[in-house]
Amino acid sequence: MTDNLNRSQAPSVSLSNDINYIEPERYLTPAGVPVYLMRNETSEAVKLELIFDAGSIYDEKPVAGLTTGMLLAGTADKTMAEINDMIDDHGGYFNASISADYAYLNIFGLNESMDQLVPIIEEALYHANFPETELIQLKAERKQHLMVSLEKVSTLAQRGLQEHLFKGTPYGRINQPADFDGVTRTDIQAFFETYFKKGLRKINWVGNPSAAQLDRILQCFTRWTKEVKSLPPINYTPSIERIEVKKADVVQTGIRMGKILFDRSHPDYHKMTVVNTILGEYFGSRLMSNIREDKGYTYGIGSYLGENQSNGYFVIATEVGNEFLADTLVQINAEIERMRTELVPQDELSLVKNYLSGQFLRSADGPFAMMDLFSMAEIRGLDYAFYQNALRTIEGITSAEIMETASIHLNSEEMLIVTAG
Amino acid sequence: MAVVNTLYDVGARDEDPNHTGFAHLFEHLMFGGSINIPDFDGPLQRAGGESNAFTSNDITNYYDVLPSQNIETALWLESDRMLSLAFSDKSLEVQRSVVIEEFKQRYLNQPYGDVWLELRPLAYNVHPYQWATIGKEISHIEQATMDDVRSFFGTHYHPGNAILTIAGNYENNQIEDLVSKWYGNIPGKKKGARILMQEPPQNEYRTLTLKRNVPASAFYYAFKMSERKSEGYYLADLLSDEVGKDKSGKLYLSLKKDKALVHEINAYILGSLDEGLFIVSGKLMPGKTFEALDEALWDVLETFKNTLISTPDLNRLRMKGKTSKAFQEQGLLNRAMNLSFFELLGDAHGINEEEAIYNAIEAVHLQDYAKSLFNTSNCSRLFIASESN
Numbered sequence: 001m002t003d004n005l006n007r008s009q010a011p012s013v014s015l016s017n018d019i020n021y022i023e024p025e026r027y028l029t030p031a032g033v034p035v036y037l038m039r040n041e042t043s044e045a046v047k048l049e050l051i052f053d054a055g056s057i058y059d060e061k062p063v064a065g066l067t068t069g070m071l072l073a074g075t076a077d078k079t080m081a082e083i084n085d086m087i088d089d090h091g092g093y094f095n096a097s098i099s100a101d102y103a104y105l106n107i108f109g110l111n112e113s114m115d116q117l118v119p120i121i122e123e124a125l126y127h128a129n130f131p132e133t134e135l136i137q138l139k140a141e142r143k144q145h146l147m148v149s150l151e152k153v154s155t156l157a158q159r160g161l162q163e164h165l166f167k168g169t170p171y172g173r174i175n176q177p178a179d180f181d182g183v184t185r186t187d188i189q190a191f192f193e194t195y196f197k198k199g200l201r202k203i204n205w206v207g208n209p210s211a212a213q214l215d216r217i218l219q220c221f222t223r224w225t226k227e228v229k230s231l232p233p234i235n236y237t238p239s240i241e242r243i244e245v246k247k248a249d250v251v252q253t254g255i256r257m258g259k260i261l262f263d264r265s266h267p268d269y270h271k272m273t274v275v276n277t278i279l280g281e282y283f284g285s286r287l288m289s290n291i292r293e294d295k296g297y298t299y300g301i302g303s304y305l306g307e308n309q310s311n312g313y314f315v316i317a318t319e320v321g322n323e324f325l326a327d328t329l330v331q332i333n334a335e336i337e338r339m340r341t342e343l344v345p346q347d348e349l350s351l352v353k354n355y356l357s358g359q360f361l362r363s364a365d366g367p368f369a370m371m372d373l374f375s376m377a378e379i380r381g382l383d384y385a386f387y388q389n390a391l392r393t394i395e396g397i398t399s400a401e402i403m404e405t406a407s408i409h410l411n412s413e414e415m416l417i418v419t420a421g
Numbered sequence: 422m423a424v425v426n427t428l429y430d431v432g433a434r435d436e437d438p439n440h441t442g443f444a445h446l447f448e449h450l451m452f453g454g455s456i457n458i459p460d461f462d463g464p465l466q467r468a469g470g471e472s473n474a475f476t477s478n479d480i481t482n483y484y485d486v487l488p489s490q491n492i493e494t495a496l497w498l499e500s501d502r503m504l505s506l507a508f509s510d511k512s513l514e515v516q517r518s519v520v521i522e523e524f525k526q527r528y529l530n531q532p533y534g535d536v537w538l539e540l541r542p543l544a545y546n547v548h549p550y551q552w553a554t555i556g557k558e559i560s561h562i563e564q565a566t567m568d569d570v571r572s573f574f575g576t577h578y579h580p581g582n583a584i585l586t587i588a589g590n591y592e593n594n595q596i597e598d599l600v601s602k603w604y605g606n607i608p609g610k611k612k613g614a615r616i617l618m619q620e621p622p623q624n625e626y627r628t629l630t631l632k633r634n635v636p637a638s639a640f641y642y643a644f645k646m647s648e649r650k651s652e653g654y655y656l657a658d659l660l661s662d663e664v665g666k667d668k669s670g671k672l673y674l675s676l677k678k679d680k681a682l683v684h685e686i687n688a689y690i691l692g693s694l695d696e697g698l699f700i701v702s703g704k705l706m707p708g709k710t711f712e713a714l715d716e717a718l719w720d721v722l723e724t725f726k727n728t729l730i731s732t733p734d735l736n737r738l739r740m741k742g743k744t745s746k747a748f749q750e751q752g753l754l755n756r757a758m759n760l761s762f763f764e765l766l767g768d769a770h771g772i773n774e775e776e777a778i779y780n781a782i783e784a785v786h787l788q789d790y791a792k793s794l795f796n797t798s799n800c801s802r803l804f805i806a807s808e809s810n
Contacts, residue, residue, distance in 0.1 A: 005602065007457035007501055011493035013468040045747040081678065084669045089733070091740030093667075109744055137677065140706065141684045147636035151532040249634070252522070252530045283471070284462050296518025299526050319526050351467045358469025361488055365422055366752055 015357050017391045019364050021384040024204075024374055027214070029221040035203045036378070037214070038371040044110045046207035047368060048118065048217075051379070053229050054103035054195035057170035057308075062179050063187045066138060067196070068098045070188065071105060073134040075127040080134060083124045092117040100171050101309045102201070102379075111208055115216060122220045126197070130188045139180045146177050154319055156245045156420035157254030161315065165238045165258050165416050171308055200224040202378075206371050234310045236260045238416055245420035252319045253421025257332065259414050261305065263312040264380055269305075270393035271405040272314075276305050278352050278402070279339055279410075280316060282359075286335045287316065295331070297324035307380075314410070322421055329417070336415075339406035343399040356394050360387060423489040423589030424753050427499050428761040430584070431577035432479040433556075434549040434617060434695065442556020445476040446520050446565055447573055451483065453512030456505035461498055468494035476554050479694045480765065486754055489589045493599055500603035503583065506574055513567060520562050524555050532635045533805060543627050544643045544698060544801040548620035579610040584764045588757040620645075620696060626797035630711075630804040637684065638705040639805040640714060644794050646699040649692055650766060655778050656790040657690050657699050662738055663730055663787070664688040664722075665701060669737070672701065675721050682709045682717055699794060711804050725791035729784040742779050 024036040040046070056064045072087075072094065073080045087094065090113040096105045105125070109117045149155040159174050166172030200221065209217065238260055262269065280287040280303030287301045301318035320328045344352075364370055377386045436443050451474065452461045465472050470487025472495075485495040528534045537553045545551035556562055585604070587596055623645055647653025665672045665688025676682045686703030701722075705714060750756060763771040793799075 005606070007497070007504075010458075010464050010467075011491075011497050013491045013494055015469050015488065016490070043747055043750065045744070045751060080668070081674055084667075085733075085737070088669050088737035088741060091737075091742075091744040093741070093744060108748065110747060113740075113744075137681065144637050144684050144704065144707075148532050151636065153530065250530055251525045282466065283473075284466055292519055293515060296515040297522065299519060299523040319522075319530070321522055321525065351463060354469045355466040355471070358466075358471065358486075358488055361422055361469065362471065362486055368751060 013354070015354055017357055017360070017395060019360060019387070019391070021364070021373070021387065022367075022370050023384070024371065027218055029203075029218050029224070031222055031225045033200045033202060033221060033224060033226045035205060035218060036371070036374065037205045037207070037209070038367045038374070040206050040208050040367040044112065044208075046109050046111055046114055047205070047371075048107040048114070048207070049204040049375075050105040050107075051201045051204070051375075052103040052105075052196050053101075053199040053201050053226075054191070055099055055101040056173075057100050057231075058195055059187075059191060060173070061183050061187065062142070062175045063183055063191045064103065064195070065098050066135070066142065066180070066183055067130075067188045067191045068096045068103045069138050069142070070130050070134055071096050071128055071196075072121065072124050073138075074129060074131045075124055076129050078124065080131075083120070086120045087117065090117045090120070092121075094121065103196070111213075114207065114209065115213055118217050118220050126223055128192060130185055130192070132185055135183075135185055135188065139183065143177045143180045146175065146180075150177075153247055153250055153252055153254035153420040154317075155254075156247060157256040157418050158317070160243050160245050160418035160420060161256040161258050161416065164241070164243055164418065165260065165313060166236065167239055168237060169234045169310075171234075171310075197223075198225050198227045199229070200226050202226075204371050204375050206367050231310055236311060240414055240416055243416070243418040245418065247421055250421050251322060253322050253325045253419055254319050255325070255328065255332075256315060256317050256418045257415050258313055258315040259416060261312045261314045261409060263307050264382060264386060266312070268405055268409065269312075270390045271397060271401060272305060272409060273390060274352065274356070274394055274397050275339060275402055275406045275410065276303055276314070277356055278344060278348065279303050279335060279406075282352075282355055284351070284355075286338070287318075287332065290331055290335060291318070291320070291328055295324070295327075297321060297328050325419065325421070333412050336406075336410050336412045340403065340410055341407070342403065344402050346399070349397075349399055349402070353394055353397075357391065360391055422753060423487060423492045423495075423587065423591075424757040425485045425487075425492065425495040425499060426586040426588070426754075426757040426761050427483045427503070428584040428586070428765060429481045429483075429577060430582045430612070430765060431481055432477050433552060433554040434478050435577065435615070436549060436552075438549070438552075439561070440565065440569060441552045441558075441561045442520070442524075442554070443561075443565060443569065443573060444481055445554045445556070446516060446562055447570065448474050448476045448481050448483075449516040449520060450506065450512055450570060451502055453509055453516065454507035455498070455502035456507060458498060458501050459507065461502065464494060465498055470495060478550055478554055480762070482758060482761065484754060484758065489591070492587070492589060492591075493603075496599055496603045499585075500607060503578060503580065503604070504607050506570075508567060508571060510567065513565070513570060517562055517565060520555075521559055524559055524562065528553075528555055533633075533639055536639070536641060536803065536805065539629065539631060540641055540643055540801065540803045543629050543803060544645070545620055547618040548695065549617055550620075550693060550695065550697075576613060580604060580607055581610045581612045584761045586757045586761045586764070588753045588760075617695070623801075624798050627801040628804075629802070630806055632806050632808050634808050635805060636807060636809065637707070638711065638807045640703060640705065640711065641803040641805075642701040642718070643801045643803075644699040644701075645799050646690060646697050646794060648696050649694045652778075653790060654692065654697075655775075656782060656786055657794065658692070659738055659742075659779065659782055660725070660787050660790060660794070661688045661690050661699060662741065663734060664725065671724070672718070672721055676703075676714070676717055680717055681706060682714050711806070722791070722795040726788065726795055729788050732784070735784055735787075739780060743776070746776060
């Protein structure tokens with residue numbers, strides 16, 4: 001026990017930007033698909049992530065999502081239930097998901113079961129025949145799921161943003177419930193042949209295989225190829241306007257504001273990371289401090305830098321009590337203007353620098369997180385130098401640079417505003 | 422990296438029935454400054470750290486994740502708010518409003534958002550699990566006063582009611598010195614006695630149907646299940662996987678795949694410390710009736726009472742349990758929170774004994790448990806009827 005403890009005095013802190021970024025081992029399948037292996041030496045847990053160039057931008061109808069949802073739904077000689085039982089026998093789990101650019105199939109298990117699990121899944125996947133009865137059920141399920149989502153003001157605002165920000169591009173296409181009706185088994189089969197069988201972009205593997213197991217798993221994927229798809233150049237012509245989506249009988253209004261920005265290869269990207277953090281990315285951000293912690297208008301408000309294969313964008317998102325909508329928009333604009341015209345005080349800047357350095361450390365906790373960091377960089381043609389450069393930029397950035405970056409890239413007159421309520 | 426996790430043995434079940442939602446509102450106030458430190462988050466962020474918390478019906482859990490060399494910052498902050506809060510009027514006023522917006526966002530402005538506000542009081546007549554952590558109604562949050570805040574703090578926030586877990590690469594004596602420095606002179610108190618209203622045996626089938634403007638009709642069957650510390654908890658957990666987890670569950674295969682009655686169906690447990698709920702829930706296909714669902718659902722549940730689950734099925738459950746366990750142990754924060762919770766159950770070491778408990782479960786145990794569980798007299802059933810269907 002210590003007497004005379006001065007509790008108002010903060011203990012001294014120190015920071016180190018010395019994060020040990022671990023390179024994965026690199027292999028190729030016999031067909032030339034890259035396999036990245038991050039060793040997990042402290043646990044038997046394994047994740048194998050297959051990434052396909054099969055995102056929702058590659059089709060007009062919701063075919064990509066339905067295909068992804070039916071990857072392990074049956075073959076000519078096995079039903080979905082039989083396949084699931086075989087996976088369960090080895091304690092395996094899987095999930096499939098989709099983004100605008102990619103489709104993902106994640107396989108979870110233990111090192112000891114991979115030799116059985118992976119061939120079962122590869123076989124079921126390669127011979128997937130998308131049974132009609134399964135398709136009918138999945139279409140009905142997805143349709144209903146979408147109808148439930150459309151009751152939420154957050155979904156309505158987000159869809160409005162996507163539709164208008166990416167107008168006229170494949171990224172701006174949003175599905176309506178009726179769109180599911182028009183998808184046929186033939187659509188799915190054709191999509192699978194083109195975008196999955198010939199679209200295995202890479203495999204991320206976190207685990208600890210023996211040399212023999214490693215070789216067997218690589219051989220497992222001999223039948224899958226990676227054909228490079230080049231996206232046609234996309235011209236973004238977002239509508240800069242105020243969109244109001246009407247929804248009756250709701251007590252909150254969803255708000256999304258956004259603009260097209262740039263991706264991680266842009267020279268201002270790291271500076272913009274700092275601008276975004278100060279404005280809306282962390283609990284102590286200006287938007288949170290003002291709109292939640294000072295005024296109590298919302299449970300949460302935040303901003304983020306988003307990205308797809310062809311571009312990056314900036315978004316502010318919140319749901320507020322209906323009666324607070326008008327003042328919330330005023331306050332958001334005031335905070336943006338403050339970023340563009342006033343120097344960030346030294347105290348706030350040093351806090352944000354330290355916070356961000358801690359964020360980079362937290363994002364690198366353990367082999368699963370490390371693999372995610374590697375993959376997010378690699379898929380954009382970058383490497384760990386991206387994170388190291390980010391840390392250096394954050395460490396050295398000045399208030400003047402922040403104000404300049406905000407004033408160039410955060411003009412509120414270029415901002416699309418969508419409200420739903 | 423290091424984690425400082427502080428679990429306070431207080432949850433929504435400890436609230437006054439006329440002041441519900443208070444434990445959760447109080448969690449928000451814990452970030453509004455303490456006796457010697459005006460702002461909680463700022464100094465932690467300055468140390469490269471981040472913090473959050475959650476409240477359940479049973480506990481309130483706070484955690485800080487920060488670079489390991491700055492662990493003293495977290496101990497300084499956490500110990501000061503254990504010593505005493507700032508009790509700022511502004512903080513109370515703002516957080517009341519934030520929590521009311523949370524109430525709207527999560528419970529009122531979502532399709533099916535009010536289900537737990539309806540199902541809990543149906544399942545529990547007297548036990549405080551009859552309300553959700555957000556509270557029974559917004560007015561309870563509006564009426565919270567500073568006196569309530571002070572009294573709640575005095576009763577529940579002290580070393581005798583807390584479990585501190587520190588995770589990171591340290592020597593024991595390093596941590597012991599720091600903890601003794603920052604917590605050593607916080608006045609200790611005895612843990613208060615917890616006298617909760619005991620829920621009498623149900624002995625009746627409770628049913629409620631509500632009409633709502635939702636796209637699909639939904640159903641919720643809530644069966645009373647064993648408390649966390651009993652063997653029955655593990656039986657209920659394993660049984661819920663067999664009945665309705667993922668796409669291998671028997672309900673999914675029968676009601677969705679064979680009969681096309683439902684869009685989705687799941688079984689899961691609410692692992693409460695006191696007598697909890699085993700839930701079967703899902704959504705109807707358009708054009709299908711609650712009557713057809715009800716008959717088919719009870720038929721499937723009856724099979725668990727009348728037949729032993731097969732050896733391959735039991736092996737699958739065990740294998741999947743082993744994989745789940747390996748993934749639950751990933752990440753420092755998970756491990757720190759799990760250790761705290763097991764310490765609350767009586768012994769942190771219990772975390773290492775669970776696998777053996779699951780492995781000792783045989784088909785006959787599951788069948789016996791199903792017999793006691795799946796009865797109308799042990800069930801509360803809520804139907805949300807879609808106005809458009």
